[in-house]
Amino acid sequence: xxxxxxxxxxxxxxxxxxxxxxxxxxxxxxxxxxxxxxxxxxxxxxxxxxxxxxxxxxxxxxxxxxxxxxxxxxxxxxxxxxxxxxxxxxxxxxxxxxxxxxxxxxxxxxxxxxxxxxxxxxxxxxxxxxxxxxxxxxxxxxxxxxxxxxxxxxxxxxxxxxxxxxxxxxxxxxxxxxxxxxxxxxxxxxxxxxxxxxxxxxxxxxxxxxxxxxxxxxxxxxxxxxxxxxxxxxxxxxxxxxxxxxxxxxxxxxxxxxxxxxxxxxxxxxxxxxxxxxxxxxxxxxxxxxxxxxxxxxxxxxxxxxxxxxxxxxxxxxxxxxxxxxxxxxxxxxxxxxxxxxxxxxxxxxxxxxxxxxxxxxxxxxxxxxxxxxxxxxxxxxxxxxxxxxxxxxxxxxxxxxxxxxxxxxxxxxxxxxxxxxxxxxxxxxxxxxxxxxxxxxxxxxxxxxxxxxxxxxxxxxxxxxxxxxxxxxxxxxxxxxxxxxxxxxxxxxxxxxxxxxxxxxxxxxxxxxxxxxxxxxxxxxxxxxxxxxxxxxxxxxxxxxxxxxxxxxxxxxxxxxxxxxxxxxxxxxxxxxxxxxxxxxxxxxxxxxxxxxxxxxxxxxxx
Numbered sequence: 001x002x003x004x005x006x007x008x009x010x011x012x013x014x015x016x017x018x019x020x021x022x023x024x025x026x027x028x029x030x031x032x033x034x035x036x037x038x039x040x041x042x043x044x045x046x047x048x049x050x051x052x053x054x055x056x057x058x059x060x061x062x063x064x065x066x067x068x069x070x071x072x073x074x075x076x077x078x079x080x081x082x083x084x085x086x087x088x089x090x091x092x093x094x095x096x097x098x099x100x101x102x103x104x105x106x107x108x109x110x111x112x113x114x115x116x117x118x119x120x121x122x123x124x125x126x127x128x129x130x131x132x133x134x135x136x137x138x139x140x141x142x143x144x145x146x147x148x149x150x151x152x153x154x155x156x157x158x159x160x161x162x163x164x165x166x167x168x169x170x171x172x173x174x175x176x177x178x179x180x181x182x183x184x185x186x187x188x189x190x191x192x193x194x195x196x197x198x199x200x201x202x203x204x205x206x207x208x209x210x211x212x213x214x215x216x217x218x219x220x221x222x223x224x225x226x227x228x229x230x231x232x233x234x235x236x237x238x239x240x241x242x243x244x245x246x247x248x249x250x251x252x253x254x255x256x257x258x259x260x261x262x263x264x265x266x267x268x269x270x271x272x273x274x275x276x277x278x279x280x281x282x283x284x285x286x287x288x289x290x291x292x293x294x295x296x297x298x299x300x301x302x303x304x305x306x307x308x309x310x311x312x313x314x315x316x317x318x319x320x321x322x323x324x325x326x327x328x329x330x331x332x333x334x335x336x337x338x339x340x341x342x343x344x345x346x347x348x349x350x351x352x353x354x355x356x357x358x359x360x361x362x363x364x365x366x367x368x369x370x371x372x373x374x375x376x377x378x379x380x381x382x383x384x385x386x387x388x389x390x391x392x393x394x395x396x397x398x399x400x401x402x403x404x405x406x407x408x409x410x411x412x413x414x415x416x417x418x419x420x421x422x423x424x425x426x427x428x429x430x431x432x433x434x435x436x437x438x439x440x441x442x443x444x445x446x447x448x449x450x451x452x453x454x455x456x457x458x459x460x461x462x463x464x465x466x467x468x469x470x471x472x473x474x475x476x477x478x479x480x481x482x483x484x485x486x487x488x489x490x491x492x493x494x495x496x497x498x499x500x501x502x503x504x505x506x507x508x509x510x511x512x513x514x515x516x517x518x519x520x521x522x523x524x525x526x527x528x529x530x531x532x533x534x535x536x537x538x539x540x541x542x543x544x545x546x547x548x549x550x551x552x553x554x555x556x557x558x559x560x561x562x563x564x565x566x567x568x569x570x571x572x573x574x575x576x577x578x579x580x581x582x583x584x585x586x587x588x589x590x591x592x593x594x595x596x597x598x599x600x601x602x603x604x605x606x607x608x
Contacts, residue, residue: 054441054460057427059239061144062548066154067175068147072243072422073453075136075143075180077436082132082188083118084197085110088125095123104197111197116185129486134199134245135187136436137418138208139180141243141501142166142187143453145221146174164215180451187211199418201225201247201497208501219504226498231463231476234431234498235424240550240593243501244421246433248481250490251413251472255339255405258285261378264335264371264401267296270305271386275314275321276359277370278384278392279400283354287406288346291356294371294401295338297331303368304328304361307340311354315390322346322354326361335371337403341489345407356402359386371401407491411469414488416496422458429465431478432458438482468492508598509547511555511590515540515573516604524575533604542573543600545590558587580606 063071086109087093093110097103100113101120109129112118122128146166154160156175161168168174169182188194191207208223226233237244259281270277291307305328308314308321323346329338348354360368372383378399384392423432439450439457449455461478468477474494481493516533519526523537545552557565557574565574572588584606589599 054423054425054430054432054458057425058423058432059426060423060432061238061243061421062148062241064144064147064150064152066147066150066152067156068144068453070454070456071144071458072420072434072456073140073143073180074420074422074434074439074450074456074458075139075184075436076439076447076450077130077132077136077184078447079451080116080181080185081112081118082116082130082184083128084112084131085118085120085122085126086129088127090125092124093126095120095126104195107197109197112194114189114194116188116194127487130437131197131199132184132188132193133418133436134191134204135184135193137245137420137434138187138191138204138499139184140420140434141245142183142211143175143180145243145501145503147453150175165211165217167215177448177451177453180453198416201499204245204418204499208499222502222504224500224502226500227496228474229495229498231429231431231465231495234421234495235426237498237500238421238424239426242550245499245501246419246421246495247497247499248417248419248478249413249474249494249496250415250417250485250488251411251469251492251494252489253289253407253469253491254410254412255290256408257403257405258283258288259378259402259404261373261381261399261402262294263373263377263399264294265374267335267369267371268385270295270303270358270360270368270370272360272363273386273389274317274359275308275310275357275390275392276306276386277357277400278314278386279356279358279402280353280382281356281378281402281404282351282380283348283404284350285404285406286348286350288348288354288404289342289407290403290405291340291342292337292403292405293340293358294335295329295331296333296335296369296371297329298333298367298369302328302330302362305338305340305368306359306361308357309342309346309354310357311352313355313384313392314357315392317390321357329368331368335401339489341483341491343483343491356400356404358400373399373401409470411471411492414490415485417485417493422456425460429463430460431463432460435459437485440482467494503549503594505549505592505594506596507547507549508596509545509552509590509592511543511545511588511598511600513541513543513586513588513600513602515542516602533602535604535606537608538575538577539604539606540573540575541586541588542571543588543590545570545572547590547592547596550593553591553593555591556587556589558589560585561587576606579608581608582606 061071085095097110097120099119104111110120146163149163157173161174166174171178191203193199212218212221306326308324310321323342325340325342376397381399383395383398383400420434422434440459441457462480464479465476467474477494483490520530520534545555554568555572586602591597
């Protein structure tokens with residue numbers, strides 16, 4: 001039977017149906033059913049989005065009910081003495097290595113060696129530093145990838161291991177929580193963290209590649225470094241269900257001194273009554289970021305010191321300070337300048353008098369002392385000594401040793417830190433991190449609790465596009481990342497680099513043509529069922545496309561294999577308005593983000 005006979009037959013049937021009194025139905029069963037299912041599908045996605053642990057607008061790495069029920073894990077590095085020893089202010093390692101620890105002269109630190117456990121006790125002014133954020137961040141990714149590719153009906157402790165990325169390292173099962181620290185330690189040796197004392201990003205990339213090769217998975221994954229990635233790039237990687245590890249660079253702005261009184265003859269005990277010992281100052285700068293105090297310790301010298309800034313004399317408990325900061329100090333009998341930072345900056349009026357109030361919060365007090373002069377060294381300066389709560393005795397000729405400082409544009413890079421991306425919020429420019437050091441959102445009583453992937457923190461941070469300083473040439477930073485990272489007070493946390501782990505995915509997406517269905521359509525309205533799609537006038541072609549691996553990139557609509565329209569986001573539809581007469585073919589092709597495609601074809605009869 002040729003096309004002309006089909007056309008004639010269809011035309012005759014259509015005329016008979018209309019002549020027989022068929023009442024046009026604008027919304028028949030099929031179109032109503034489609035509309036309802038489409039709305040339900042949209043509502044389900046919106047509900048899932050709104051019910052995310054941090055509210056609306058979030059896209060998360062997928063959860064897998066077997067071993068990653070809450071998405072990417074959140075393993076913690078604060079266990080098993082995963083530390084190194086760094087030199088203090090003298091710049092020299094005073095400690096002597098014990099066990100398999102050894103001194104790394106290239107890094108000027110003592111590293112934990114192959115067993116990954118620091119056994120050396122710091123001597124002199126040396127201090128310990130948690131150093132396994134890189135291995136912990138990669139372990140988050142490996143555990144998640146292993147869960148994704150394992151039996152979805154598996155359970156921790158079932159003794160089954162049907163995917164080789166994560167193995168049992170001695171606890172009886174590859175997905176028991178006790179296996180997580182052993183995975184982290186194996187990664188630390190593979191990426192040379194345990195021998196170098198830090199994880200260099202190239203060592204991380206090479207270590208991941210070597211790991212894939214050793215478990216015969218090199219043909220399933222790619223690993224790449226992205227230097228100075230944009231937020232949009234990282235956002236799209238997370239949305240495509242890729243694994244992303246960020247290298248955060250942590251910087252401190254160089255402080256410039258505004259007011260300075262560095263003379264001293266003796267010292268006085270810091271009191272623990274309010275508002276403390278006081279010193280006034282008159283700024284020339286319009287902002288204050290740091291106060292430095294010349295302090296002395298004693299034999300019992302661990303003390304929390306509180307520093308407040310007032311714009312009037314705080315001789316009344318109702319007077320509120322402009323800002324307050326505090327710090328735990330550990331000092332010797334030698335006077336030492338101690339910095340107290342304020343976040344955010346305090347805005348000042350140049351030429352106006354302000355007051356620094358300092359007190360110890362411990363009881364009993366008198367463990368820390370503030371150096372001062374016995375004569376008027378700071379012009380127009382005055383100090384007050386607190387006798388009782390808000391009873392202040394002016395010391396006209398005394399001045400405490402202090403400095404007020406403000407941030408310059410120049411920065412010093414103090415340290416770096418690895419985190420794993422768990423989710424992204426495009427609407428509010430936020431990112432959620434599995435952080436090996438901080439667990440803020442969902443704090444658990446023990447770091448070992450985070451070895452269980454059921455427990456996650458997913459700390460959210462605000463993203464600022466650009467750089468916090470003209471001397472830092474990066475594309476985005478985290479405005480509210482904690483400033484108290486280990487031994488450092490940090491001003492800026494910027495995203496320097498990223499490691500991207502992608503599956504070499506070759507599973508095509510799923511695509512279906514949901515409209516038209518078999519039936520008669522007039523002017524884009526379904527009329528009545530028929531043995532094939534019979535279309536008079538325009539028609540809206542609708543499709544559904546999905547991909548559980550990397551997501552849908554685009555959907556193409558073609559007529560007779562000639563591309564007509566490309567749609568990059570749901571709903572996937574296109575209105576065919578061009579006149580035609582006869583049998584035509586509709587092709588809908590869906591592409592996923594890995595480059596795989598799938599096509600559905602439908603033959604229709606179209607008039608006009």
